[in-house]
Amino acid sequence: MVGLMQLHFHLIRLSMCLALGGCQSIHTTYAPAKPASFVHQVERDPLIIHSDFLLPSEHRLIEELISQRGVLSEKLKLTPTNEPIHVYLFSDDKAYHDYVNQRFPNFANRRAIFVETDISLSVYAHWGDHVAVDLRHEVSHGYLHSAIPNLPFWLDEGLAEYFEVARGQHGVNQPHLDYLAAKADLEGWKPDISRLEQLPAAETMTQEDYAEAWAWVHFLLESGDKAAILTDYLNDLRQGDDAGTLSTRISKRLAVPELALAEHLQSLR
Numbered sequence: 001m002v003g004l005m006q007l008h009f010h011l012i013r014l015s016m017c018l019a020l021g022g023c024q025s026i027h028t029t030y031a032p033a034k035p036a037s038f039v040h041q042v043e044r045d046p047l048i049i050h051s052d053f054l055l056p057s058e059h060r061l062i063e064e065l066i067s068q069r070g071v072l073s074e075k076l077k078l079t080p081t082n083e084p085i086h087v088y089l090f091s092d093d094k095a096y097h098d099y100v101n102q103r104f105p106n107f108a109n110r111r112a113i114f115v116e117t118d119i120s121l122s123v124y125a126h127w128g129d130h131v132a133v134d135l136r137h138e139v140s141h142g143y144l145h146s147a148i149p150n151l152p153f154w155l156d157e158g159l160a161e162y163f164e165v166a167r168g169q170h171g172v173n174q175p176h177l178d179y180l181a182a183k184a185d186l187e188g189w190k191p192d193i194s195r196l197e198q199l200p201a202a203e204t205m206t207q208e209d210y211a212e213a214w215a216w217v218h219f220l221l222e223s224g225d226k227a228a229i230l231t232d233y234l235n236d237l238r239q240g241d242d243a244g245t246l247s248t249r250i251s252k253r254l255a256v257p258e259l260a261l262a263e264h265l266q267s268l269r
């Protein structure tokens with residue numbers, strides 16, 4: 001049994017999905033061992049899917065996750081990598097939560113987790129009503145992390161929230177849109193990208209933060225000709241350049257970015 005003392009939260013990134021699909025990231029050197037009950041394995045480059053139940057290699061969800069690498073790479077103008085992503089699928093939620101409780105007790109309530117070490121990318125999830133959203137989200141983290149070093153955590157989550165949406169919906173994450181609409185109507189919420197960029201750690205991200213992170217990504221990718229602001233920024237990050245902040249680049253293109261985002265969200269309602 002692996003104890004909490006073996007966790008070193010500084011080299012591995014761990015992402016956990018919240019009920020609404022939001023995630024939280026921490027860093028640790030700890031990589032959990034493969035669950036003993038996982039006797040089944042499907043290899044579909046770059047995914048290696050381990051499970052405690054028989055999963056057909058041609059399952060529709062696997063096909064979707066494989067093709068998502070191309071979708072994400074094309075949308076973000078990234079060169080796909082072949083770095084393997086291990087996906088550990090539990091047949092039921094109890095087995096999954098028992099496993100996560102034991103190894104990551106601080107994140108026992110998460111529906112799925114993404115773990116990054118210096119040498120591996122792994123996703124843990126269970127087969128249930130939300131498995132498609134969860135896997136699209138977490139595997140997107142894997143594709144992003146394999147292509148871009150040092151992706152700002154808030155943007156990492158915003159991108160995953162965009163790519164978790166089923167194909168054909170143009171990245172419209174309806175729960176986030178509804179949340180921000182209600183927040184704007186009831187509390188006068190206004191976007192503030194600088195606030196996101198100044199968040200101290202992924203663990204501090206709230207539902208509002210995830211929703212706004214998604215909103216900025218959707219705004220850049222799905223409204224007019226702004227996508228290059230984001231894709232150029234990601235390309236600079238990929239090359240290890242000092243990319244600065246995304247808000248600085250947006251401000252060079254738009255006089256009042258927050259107002260433009262608010263109008264974009266209004267147009268989606």
Ligand SMILES: [Zn+2]
Nearest residue numbers: 015023157160
């Ligand atoms: Zn996430």
